[in-house]
Amino acid sequence: MTFVPPAEFTTRPTLQGTFGMSATTHWLATATAQAVLERGGNAFDAATAAGFVLHVVEPHLNGPGGDLTGVFATSSEPTPRVLMGQGPAPAGATIAHYRGEGLDLVPGAGGLAAAIPGSVDAWLLLLDEHGTWELADVLAFAIGYARDGHPVVGRVGTTIETVAQLFTEHWPTSAQLWMPEGRAPREGEVIRNAAYARTLERLLEAGAGAGDRRGRIAAARREWKEGFVAREAVAFLRTPHRHSSGTDHAAVITEADFAGFSASFEPAVTLDFRGTTVAKTGAWGQGPMLLQTLAILDGLPDEAMDPSTAEGAHHVLEALKLALADRDAHYGEDIADGALETLLSADYARERRALIGAEASHEFRPGRPDGREPFVPPLDEEPDEAAAAGVGEPTVVLSGETRGDTCHVDVVDRWGNVVAVTPSGGWLQSSPTIPELGFCLGSRLQMTWLTEGTPSSLKPGARPRTTLTPTLLLRDGQPVAALGSPGGDQQDQWQLLYLLRTLVGGYSPQQAIDAPALHTTSMPGSFWPRTWTPGGAVVEDRLGEDVIAELERRGHRITRGGDWSLGRLSSVGRDPATGVLSAAANPRGAQGYAAGR
Template identity: 45%
Template sequence: MTVMRPQLTGTFGAVASTHWLASAVGMGILDRGGNAFDAAAAAGFALQVVEPHSNGPGGDVVISVYPRSTGTVRVICGQGPMPRAATIDRFATLGIKQMPAAGLLPATVPGAFGAWMRLLAEFGTMPLATVLEPAIGYASRGYPLLPGAASTIAAMAPLFRTEWTESGRTYLPDGAVPAAGSRMRNATLAGTYERLVREARAASTDREAQIEAARSAFYEGFVAEAIDRFARTTEVFDSTGRRHRGLLTGDDLATWRSDVEEPCALPYGDFTVHKPGPWSQGPVFLQQLAILEGCDLRGMGLGSVEYVHTLAEAAKLAFADREAWYGDPAHTPVPMAELLAPAYSARRRSLIGDSAALDPEPGRPDGGEPWIPQAEPEQPGADEPEWMAHLRSGLPTVTPAAPRAGAGNTCTVAVVDRWGNLAVAVPSGGWLKSSPVIPDLGFALGTRGQTAWLTEGHPNSLAPGRRPRTTLSPSIVLRDGEPFLAFGTPGGDQQDQWTLQAFLAIAEFGLEPQAATELPASHIDHFAQSFAPRVSRPGVVVVERSFGPAVLAELEKKGHRLDVVPESTLGKVCAAGVDPGTGFVRAATGPRGRQAYAVCW
């Protein structure tokens, strides 16, 4: 295959992210003596500014880390829980049967800031002021507005002008829709970051004490107070077509802290793959691997009809289990050990046939009875404005192809430093169309609560204090116990299909990471999306045209219902790691989206 971008290798450090400015910020931190964890945090804060249509300070993040000093992978959970006032009965009294996509009702505790602070405190080395400096600079002095952000602002401008007026003040300079490439500022957000730094410095001269003071200012101080006041006193027009106050309170923020957890892990040949737990969709990557391990993938050939068919069928089986069994293990038992057991995986593998399965069912780990809730389709109102249709969609994008392609959903940053530390994060939530910008803060709340079910008895049912199952799913892979690769991608439910395809290209076929990120990609759309309005397309496999007409024709003969999309449109895999043969660091980003870039010295 012809690779569009070179494989970047070096000796000092490498950063790959979904925005060139964030990658440059991360490398700048490495150059100033910071480690991979400092660099990931600085890049993450920069992404909050320069990709406001995909994430923000009020959103969430999942971070995976490998500190060389300990030789163990850990996961930092930045998925905040639902408010204590959020109950199924509460929504029933409001006449709501499916979690709204946007507004204040689906808002969770904003977990991103707490997770970045946990990363810095436990694994970083640099002061908070240094890490936040680039984000403050872009927010105050300006950054070039991405086309995706400009499209979102243009689509939502009528709502911003009439209802979400603080969003209008923030993103409609002089009341006009900004053009792609224009200089965009967010002075209020810069002021929020600057005040967090001031309060941190006022509290102590000790680095870790400053980080804790900033965390406290966010979750117990002026940020929490502004969020509490706004949610309690403001009736916000939301995706139900009505106005509601929020359920989130200052007490919800004050009682939450980001956790550092052991990952789910699975050996695969010489590799060990580490994923977040079943409060995310992360283990679905491992389930697919466990099913595929007994298949002759190399014999099929990379990108062949049999290869694409087998991956699609394995995905259906693994995602059926995700839908039936995954949830917050702090609130509900999840049979993860059985779901990854060799005997269970073999039984699931035996279900893969020569033809496409149009009715894949979840398994029965430990003899349990599976259950997948069904979404109640929403009926659009008569003569509904276009922006209302966008508001009803829980995805951050506004273009018609976005739900299929997913390239603009969410952000990613992956870092490796000269010491062999690995960090990868997938930030999301709090985007432009999730909820209104909060006065005095400059950012919106995330709406991850939309991924929970308003139905009793399911592992992912709505409940006070429960984490709604997130799609955010970073990966860290060790090879023979040594650091190898950290990677992730935007893309909602599709993340663990696109990254799996890239990993298999490396592990089974020996491709360099850069070549693996550029391969033709595909994903199933069989199950309901995690995001409102939970659209499903049974039997559909979305494929890039670059697979070629012969492969596409044979896939249709096998019974797959194909949705063929333009080449290089599915996902934006970002990866950083260590070449085990040379010890060089390396980084890779695919060309999809035209904004993901890697930097390597």
């Protein structure tokens, strides 16, 4: 082991077995995935079933009206692929329209922030192309929990309490669904969502006349995009309603927008780091930022990138700032041709590494790949007391402001299929509940800018630069691990710590997940109101007084997050030589679990 040894204990073992492993952010989703594997389903059947369950049991972190990205490899084709479930902006989502509504940022909540929903279509595409189960069997778990109820986790009620006045005064349909007795549900109370159960049943009914499994899935996809879901959502959100701007607006999404989107598969973007290939989404998401950070750190000695030491934590934070600045300056649907290749090159990483000094940077320092002028977003500073806001669960206020968190699913099966999916958006606090459907639309467009000519400007048909960013690892061309985390701008930051500790430091997966975490807030946030904390860093107190004091001496503006507050990672692994499978999950919040045998 080349890093400082972890604590003498971990909260749980890294699970090992040879049959199948699942890890998610909620125990009911993990149990669902494992139940599918036990009944002969493969990793894609299991992940899809778990994903629909997460719509029901973590409604404050994701929903059917949201989006997802995934990365996977199959037993027959180990080349990593991306599952693209990020819907684009509707045709009417123009900068001119939003400016004409008196807005200078896309709101963080309300129908104007809604991209075309991509999550459900993406799950159904994954099941269609790579699963084996009938759709009815996959959806049975979610339908049961929605119709018959499940004991709610405390964070759902906490989120609803935070936004209860908004629901009561402005979003009555949300109050009816989530506060049926005039209050937020208490932890352990059984809650139901009969409307969503009926929505899933209607999707199944649409395929009842199809002649085979794939035909039934195709019919459900058509019904989602061209049938009652699109009609109900569009008609309901046409009425002006309160947004996080504090003003009322009508959504611009149309039935044609729903019908025009289809989830897809894409090649992954990869980087080799210490003998391991790391696979991510393209630069329409933030995924390559993790690859850039690894490339910057790769030129340092092993001990100089140990996040448990002051020197290593400093280098990690400074490298992240540089990669995040490039993300905000260059990433997006309209990233310049050839820019990503340069951003991931060894020469560019060497130039960026040279900018890391002994003191913390408080500047926004994007590079100029191939001489390209960077976009510099508005840099509005976050008040010190708000620096840690949104690091665990979404933060919501009366206006509907929400800084998002999300969910995650990892599954590996005995045949060698490996998949990691990060679903998000469509949080119960994103926009008013559509009563006939039992869910609301998402707010991903808040990650675009109302400024012309940037790589991530709001533009009809363009995907917002999502923060959803699962990871697949390969060695010698074979998949060996899948992982991911909720956390918005922190997703890749926390995954970086995991990769450094497992690939360089010799930690086991569970040790790496349990180890003290940290992240930078010294970048413009991806979520409304898009502020930043120059030189800001949030740390778990378990990092240690000496390490924290040295980081402060170097000029980092430290916010202490508590002992167990940062990161919600999970992972599954596979040893191609022995067939041994593994899984690990985050103990923070006592909600994420791994299972397997």
